[in-house]
Amino acid sequence: MIRYIAVAACSPEGVIGGGNQLLWHQKADMIFFKKITANQAVLMGYNTYESLPENYKPLKGRLNLVLTSKKIESKWDNLHFFSDIESMETWALTNKINTIYLIGGALLYRSLLPKCIMLYLTKIYIDELTLKKADAFFPLDFKYTHKFQTERFLSNDDNDFDYSFEHYILNPE
Numbered sequence: 001m002i003r004y005i006a007v008a009a010c011s012p013e014g015v016i017g018g019g020n021q022l023l024w025h026q027k028a029d030m031i032f033f034k035k036i037t038a039n040q041a042v043l044m045g046y047n048t049y050e051s052l053p054e055n056y057k058p059l060k061g062r063l064n065l066v067l068t069s070k071k072i073e074s075k076w077d078n079l080h081f082f083s084d085i086e087s088m089e090t091w092a093l094t095n096k097i098n099t100i101y102l103i104g105g106a107l108l109y110r111s112l113l114p115k116c117i118m119l120y121l122t123k124i125y126i127d128e129l130t131l132k133k134a135d136a137f138f139p140l141d142f143k144y145t146h147k148f149q150t151e152r153f154l155s156n157d158d159n160d161f162d163y164s165f166e167h168y169i170l171n172p173e
């Protein structure tokens with residue numbers, strides 16, 4: 001069985017993006033994301049893959065698994081496209097991958113968060129103007145058994161908004 005672990009950054013309202021991109025520059029979150037997912041398999045929807053800057057595609061030092069109905073050939077050893085969750089899981093298990101980090105976007109979080117055992121959630125305290133640009137949201141109605149939360153760190157030259165790190169142990173269905 002695959003162990004799913006979710007990693008996301010969202011505002012207290014659940015905003016994760018707008019116009020198929022992130023709505024903030026948060027270096028601290030990028031560093032955290034890199035650390036958590038280094039040398040791991042990451043699963044994303046096609047829109048999230050598309051939203052990555054060209055020079056970040058596929059994410060280096062990670063096995064990139066992308067869900068899409070499009071028939072696309074990968075040119076990279078660490079990038080694989082799948083047309084459904086079942087074929088992706090079968091391929092993963094055949095390749096001895098037991099843990100998958102779910103990294104978005106909204107559609108993928110909505111469909112697979114119920115299977116996740118853990119969630120690393122960075123809270124980004126966005127402003128009203130940024131909130132208005134949002135069209136992608138994290139499903140915040142998840143059930144959990146344990147929550148750890150850091151202090152709220154203040155915005156600075158490297159981080160547009162205040163932020164904190166949260167870690168949840170989830171109740172997978």
Ligand SMILES: NC(=O)c1ccc[n+]([C@@H]2O[C@H](COP(=O)([O-])OP(=O)(O)OC[C@H]3O[C@@H](n4cnc5c(N)ncnc54)[C@H](OP(=O)(O)O)[C@@H]3O)[C@@H](O)[C@H]2O)c1
Nearest residue numbers: 008009017020021045046047048068069104105106107108
């Ligand atoms: N803040 C964060 O942590 C974070 C993380 C990731 C993404 N984001 C943001 O989230 C937004 C994108 O989210 P989104 O909901 O639009 O897109 P998404 O979840 O990234 O991708 C959705 C697409 O994935 C494919 N897909 C999904 N489920 C599938 C399945 N079961 N089988 C086959 N294909 C499947 C489909 O692609 P096809 O149409 O090609 O079939 C679908 O249109 C962007 O704004 C991005 O910046 C934020």
